[in-house]
Amino acid sequence: MRTQRLLGMILLFVSLSCEEAIDLPLKSEDTNLIVVESILTNENTNHLVRLTHPYKTQNETPVPVSGATVTISDETTLYTLTELPAGSGEYYTPLMxxxxDKVYTLHILYNEKEYTASDSAVPVExxxxxxxxxxxxxxxxxLNPEGQSPNYIEHAISWQNTSACTGSDCSGELIYYDLKTIDVNEIYKPDKEDFYFPAGxxxxxxxxxxxxxxxxxxxSMLSETEWRGGIFDVQRDNTTTNLSEGAIGFFAVSTVVADTTVVQ
Structure with missing residues (x-):
């Protein structure tokens, strides 16, 4: 009896896990939205605000939002960004x-419409x-969780200057997200291809x-991308945003620490 019950549970699990590929025509429409990608950090550099229009078809090259007036302010200073190169949709701050201990506000003026967003940095462990x-x-x-606060870590790996580099592709990047949440779709997310690198x-x-x-x-972004494709997917939805109406994406402010390791 137990064997039959276990077999039934396995068959139910398999049937729920199977997905049928269905090719449906994609319907696109002009939304007049702009997409904002930006993160300010504690590094003294020219920070980037990238503005584009949403994709209309899969794998399309994004069209830049050019000619906007972009500023960032805190409680005391106003920074005016410069589009470089012209027409690229990439706007850079002065060195900052x-x-x-400050709230930073992004202000965008484009085609007589205004868009704003605010964020502030928290310390990093x-x-x-x-x-x-x-x-x-x-x-x-x-890769394992570390510390008490939410964070993510970028790992830029290169063996370009070693004898193991025998071609043009001798580098890679891995990002580990540690949000300090319990999400079933993260626990049962699809496996990624293993990434190996040589000594040196x-x-x-x-x-x-x-x-x-x-x-x-x-x-919300991970739920729609890296965590999607498992057996416990969530209902599809737009990602959250801190931008005002008419814009999507996110304007973030973060504290960063970095180090360098040579693999022995």
Missing amino acids: RAVT ALSILHYAAAGSGYQLV STIIRRKYSMSTAYKEFLR
């Missing part, structure tokens, strides 16, 4: 760094020791803090 292990023909990162590789890590709003944006 964001600090944790120090990086722990980088862990990697022998795997495949080289090494593989061992250089790994540059950059750890980003998240405000509460930025965390919710990343959570």
Whole structure:
């Protein structure tokens, strides 16, 4: 009896896991939205605000939003951004760094419409020791949650200047998101292809803090991208945003720490 019950549960699980591929025509429409991609950090640099129009078809190259007036302000200073190069939709600040005790507000004026967003940085916890292990023909990162606060870590890996580099593609990037949430679609997300790198590789890590709003944006974005395709997908929906009506994406302010490791 137990065997029959277990078999029935397995068959039910398999039937729920199967997906049938259906090719349906995609219907696109002009929404007059603009897409905003930007993150300010505590690094003293020219920070980028990228403005584009939404995709109308899959794999389409985004059309830049050019000719906008873009500024960023805090409680005391107004920064005017410059589009470089002209027509690119990429707007750069003067040299500046964001600090944790200020609220930063993005203001965009385009085609006589105004768009705004605000965010503030929270402190970031120090990086722990980088862990990697022998795997495949080289090494593989061992990625685990760390610290108490939500964060994500970019790992830029390169073996360009080693004897193991025998072609043009001798680098890669892995991003590990640690949102400090329990999401069933994250737990049962599709597997990724394993990434291996040789001895002598250089790994540059950059750890980003998240405000509460930025965390919710990343959570909704991951639910629609990396976490989609498992057996517990959520209902499709637009990602959250901190931008005013007529714009999508996110304007984030984050604190960053970084380090460099050479794989021995």
